[in-house]
Amino acid sequence: MYPIRQTTIALTAALVCLAAVTGCTDGAGPLPTTPTSHSGITITFVSPSATADIPRPDRVTPEAAKQLCDMISPKIGEWRNQGPTVRKADFNFIVHDWAARNGGLNTQVIADRTIVDRITTQNCPDTRRQALEALQIGTLADGLIGFGG
Known part of the structure; x- marks a missing residue:
């Protein structure tokens, strides 16, 4: 069996790894913490806050x-030099990738x-116009495949 010191070090290392993986804080969160003690070892668990900054999909x-x-x-310049299937596939990849990253x-x-049309109309109308020309479609929504119909 491990001596107490090795057990304490192993337990501490495991808790640090767990905190790093789960994004735990040092216990200074907005909710009260509940300490659990056993033979000189204290472990504190912090519940996530209802007001925590959680990404909203x-x-x-x-x-x-x-x-x-x-x-x-x-990508617009590349699309002008590609066939219709390739450029639309590339556009779909970009939108899927963007959506997954966010x-x-x-x-x-x-x-x-x-x-996608609303976002680009509001934020980059010139890029949207050029993309429509390069993709040879009426709306960016028309170029999306695999996003429903």
Whole structure:
């Protein structure tokens, strides 16, 4: 059996790893903590706050909107030189990738493909116009495949 000191070190290391993986804080959270003690070892568990800053997959942030524009813009020149299938597949990849990177917005895009048009109309209308020309489609929603119909 391990001596007490080795057990304490192993337990402390395990708790540090657990805290790093789960994003736990040092116990200074807004909810009261409940200490659990045993033979000189104290472990404190902190419950997540109801007001914690949790990403919302149903909301497009200004940063996410800018990121979509920034992801589309450099591809426009390539799309002009590609066939229709390749350029539309690439556009779909960009939108899927963007949605996944931003809290799983894929569900929102599936429910309403026109969100991509609204975002680009509000945040980068020139990029949107150029993308429509390069993709040879009337709306960006028309170019989305695999997001519902």
